[in-house]
Amino acid sequence: MDANTHRTRLPIRAKLASTVGDAAASVSRLAGKGDGSVIGGRIGLRLEPDLLSLLAVGRQVVLVTGTNGKTTTTRLITAALAPLGGQIASNIYGANMDAGAVSALSRTPDARIAVLETDEKYIPSMVQATSPRVVTLLNLSRDQMDRAAEIWLLARRWREALAAAPECRVVANADDPLVAWAAGASRQVTWVAAGQAWREDSWCCPNCGAHLQRDGDDWSCRECGGRRPPVSWMLYGDEVIDPSGRSTPLELALPGRANRANAVVALAVAEAFGVRLGQALREVRGVTSVAGRYTQVSRRGVDIRLLLAKNPAGWLEALDVVAPAPAPVLLAVNAQGPDGRDTSWLWDVDFRRLRGRTVLVGGERRLDLAVRLEADEVQFRLVSTIEEAVDAVRAGSANLEVLANYTAFQQYRTALGRVQ
Amino acid sequence: MRPLRLVWIYPDLLSTYGDRGNVLVLERRAQLRGIPVEVVEVNSDQQVPRDGDIYLMGGGEDLPQTLATRRLLADGGLHAAAERGAVVFAVCAGYQMMGVEFGGADDTPVQGLGLLDIRSGRGERRAVGEIVADVDPGLNVGRLTGFENHQGVTRLGPGVRPLARTEIGTGNGDGTEGSYAGRVLGTYLHGPALVRNPNLADLLLFWAIGPLPPFPPQAEELAKRLRAERLAAVLPQLSSGGTVLWHRGLPPPITPGPRTPRCRSGRIRWQKPPSDRTRTGQRRFASASTQGPGRRPRLPRPRRSPSRRS
Numbered sequence: 078m079d080a081n082t083h084r085t086r087l088p089i090r091a092k093l094a095s096t097v098g099d100a101a102a103s104v105s106r107l108a109g110k111g112d113g114s115v116i117g118g119r120i121g122l123r124l125e126p127d128l129l130s131l132l133a134v135g136r137q138v139v140l141v142t143g144t145n146g147k148t149t150t151t152r153l154i155t156a157a158l159a160p161l162g163g164q165i166a167s168n169i170y171g172a173n174m175d176a177g178a179v180s181a182l183s184r185t186p187d188a189r190i191a192v193l194e195t196d197e198k199y200i201p202s203m204v205q206a207t208s209p210r211v212v213t214l215l216n217l218s219r220d221q222m223d224r225a226a227e228i229w230l231l232a233r234r235w236r237e238a239l240a241a242a243p244e245c246r247v248v249a250n251a252d253d254p255l256v257a258w259a260a261g262a263s264r265q266v267t268w269v270a271a272g273q274a275w276r277e278d279s280w281c282c283p284n285c286g287a288h289l290q291r292d293g294d295d296w297s298c299r300e301c302g303g304r305r306p307p308v309s310w311m312l313y314g315d316e317v318i319d320p321s322g323r324s325t326p327l328e329l330a331l332p333g334r335a336n337r338a339n340a341v342v343a344l345a346v347a348e349a350f351g352v353r354l355g356q357a358l359r360e361v362r363g364v365t366s367v368a369g370r371y372t373q374v375s376r377r378g379v380d381i382r383l384l385l386a387k388n389p390a391g392w393l394e395a396l397d398v399v400a401p402a403p404a405p406v407l408l409a410v411n412a413q414g415p416d417g418r419d420t421s422w423l424w425d426v427d428f429r430r431l432r433g434r435t436v437l438v439g440g441e442r443r444l445d446l447a448v449r450l451e452a453d454e455v456q457f458r459l460v461s462t463i464e465e466a467v468d469a470v471r472a473g474s475a476n477l478e479v480l481a482n483y484t485a486f487q488q489y490r491t492a493l494g495r496v497q
Numbered sequence: 498m499r500p501l502r503l504v505w506i507y508p509d510l511l512s513t514y515g516d517r518g519n520v521l522v523l524e525r526r527a528q529l530r531g532i533p534v535e536v537v538e539v540n541s542d543q544q545v546p547r548d549g550d551i552y553l554m555g556g557g558e559d560l561p562q563t564l565a566t567r568r569l570l571a572d573g574g575l576h577a578a579a580e581r582g583a584v585v586f587a588v589c590a591g592y593q594m595m596g597v598e599f600g601g602a603d604d605t606p607v608q609g610l611g612l613l614d615i616r617s618g619r620g621e622r623r624a625v626g627e628i629v630a631d632v633d634p635g636l637n638v639g640r641l642t643g644f645e646n647h648q649g650v651t652r653l654g655p656g657v658r659p660l661a662r663t664e665i666g667t668g669n670g671d672g673t674e675g676s677y678a679g680r681v682l683g684t685y686l687h688g689p690a691l692v693r694n695p696n697l698a699d700l701l702l703f704w705a706i707g708p709l710p711p712f713p714p715q716a717e718e719l720a721k722r723l724r725a726e727r728l729a730a731v732l733p734q735l736s737s738g739g740t741v742l743w744h745r746g747l748p749p750p751i752t753p754g755p756r757t758p759r760c761r762s763g764r765i766r767w768q769k770p771p772s773d774r775t776r777t778g779q780r781r782f783a784s785a786s787t788q789g790p791g792r793r794p795r796l797p798r799p800r801r802s803p804s805r806r807s
Contacts, residue, residue: 219514228558229558230558277512280508280509281510281541281561281564286560286561287542418626419644419646419688421515421518421689422514424518424688424689424692425512425514444723444726445723447719447723448692448719448723449518451719452518452521452525
């Protein structure tokens with residue numbers, strides 16, 4: 078398809094919807110109201126309800142979903158596919174429902190490949206609308222339960238949607254029993270041993286409910302015979318083992334086990350597109366921050382690193398990334414709509430590893446967090462702003478690790494000058 | 498001294514949202530009083546010990562709720578313990594499981610554990626949000642604050658007392674919240690319900706071991722602040738005097754004057770236990786004026802939409 082053909086090929090109504098949506102997004106952006114992808118997409122969809130499938134026609138779509146790591150993995154896959162050349166459409170700002178996807182496709186009419194971060198609940202409708210070439214399933218765990226669906230139910234919906242899409246290749250984490258069960262109904266699966274640090278939601282078999290036998294990353298069900306499928310890609314320490322059995326050091330710029338797992342998934346997706354491991358890995362290594370996450374900023378002599386985690390599994394992985402003692406840590410929690418209004422999840426996070434460290438506690442729901450830390454016998458100090466946190470640590474430390482949930486993260490990011 | 502034995506039932510099936518908090522709060526409130534504690538986590542492939550002092554049950558999705566109930570009925574350990582007089586504290590899905598029956602997947606009735614005379618089914622809409630409820634003054638607990646997230650409607654039979662009257666939120670669905678009989682107590686406050694309600698935690702400890710040594714006041718300073726903050730966030734008119742409610746033994750705060758529109762059950766008064774039976778034999782709250790006998794809990798209706806109970 079040559080340049081600029083996608084929009085010209087669209088039916089007139091869809092073309093109009095796409096153009097008007099893009100214009101609205103630009104206005105919203107210029108008015109300083111974010112990047113405008115949601116409003117633009119919504120207007121487009123209002124004018125042409127089938128806009129998403131019309132925009133997806135003729136493109137090779139990758140959908141990326143899971144409870145944690147969607148945004149980062151989307152970014153890594155986009156990087157890993159760069160050797161194919163040409164523009165790649167992607168909702169890089171994390172607008173991951175249908176409007177965000179519409180907006181991403183609409184503003185890049187020439188892109189023949191689209192890598193779309195997709196909200197877990199939207200997988201069935203997105204699979205139907207975009208006929209994806211690849212669907213990537215990362216993990217599934219409890220998350221914002223006051224508004225998200227049950228995870229067993231989500232897994233069932235994924236399973237049904239993928240069973241109805243026989244042309245689609247699924248790249249799935251074999252180490253997460255819920256994900257493996259969801260992917261198990263599809264015809265073409267690339268199984269990745271991406272590991273699973275958080276296990277509190279997968280002690281029981283998603284197929285029959287029996288208590289699973291678990292030994293390291295391996296799992297099996299005595300009742301129904303379900304078991305971890307044999308994998309072709311594997312994360313092994315800091316190395317990736319590819320389907321030929323060769324191991325290669327990952328050497329990522331992004332920190333943490335979870336990101337190494339995300340990178341292996343991205344390499345497996347790249348392979349499905351014919352990109353060789355060496356080429357893909359070179360691009361993946363070049364990713365240094367994702368939408369402000371992992372960014373380092375300096376404030377009055379203190380180097381601040383921002384980490385985002387939204388749910389117990391995310392916090393578990395993030396606590397693993399936090400620099401070891403004596404680096405001080407600022408933890409911050411809000412409970413606005415996007416965070417989930419219920420802070421109960423804090424009791425699922427094990428904070429005992431922070432004992433003996435300098436811990437600061439911020440965010441709008443810092444008292445919830447304070448009571449939680451008290452129960453785990455972690456000493457802390459309450460702070461109301463990030464400036465106060467900097468003041469508290471600058472005498473004794475040159476850096477500060479910040480771990481926050483969604484809106485708390487955004488507030489700090491804004492306070493620090495909208496860091497990328 | 499034999500340690501106080503806390504038994505957490507089936508965290509592999511019944512732990513959706515911070516249920517561990519209840520274990521941690523009970524453990525801490527006992528330990529800081531010098532009472533040794535032993536925590537036993539029992540997975541669904543293990544036997545439930547019969548010699549526990551306090552049994553805890555958390556929330557779960559439809560399928561795990563049904564599976565856990567089936568296993569507990571077959572196991573018999575919890576029933577043996579309850580018969581012996583052990584304390585049972587169950588939240589959300591666990592609370593429904595305590596009853597005679599509850600609604601499983603697609604709201605088909607499932608036989609419950611029968612430890613509380615309650616029946617639960619699925620309501621018309623999901624109750625999600627902060628909940629405030631005044632506990633039966635006989636329990637000396639004061640006001641409950643917590644979060645609920647369920648689609649259950651629970652009807653109380655004559656064999657139980659309501660735990661509280663709902664001020665904000667839904668609870669059982671008829672203006673009451675939770676229920677108890679003997680030392681078995683259930684509530685729709687989900688997850689770490691005891692975190693914001695240390696008095697309720699102390700009630701469970703008292704039931705298990707009798708009069709408690711005093712709790713070091715500085716060790717509950719933060720919990721008090723959190724409690725006051727959450728109450729003030731949902732009860733704006735009480736924000737100035739919210740902390741007063743903390744004191745134990747106060748009569749139930751029936752405050753005159755303006756109330757928030759959501760506070761539908763504001764006029765319900767507690768009534769003495771012997772006389773509060775309706776014609777159907779159900780024990781219920783009497784009402785001052787507006788909440789006549791015509792206001793009944795919504796009966797469960799078969800629904801397709803699935804629900805999570807936590």
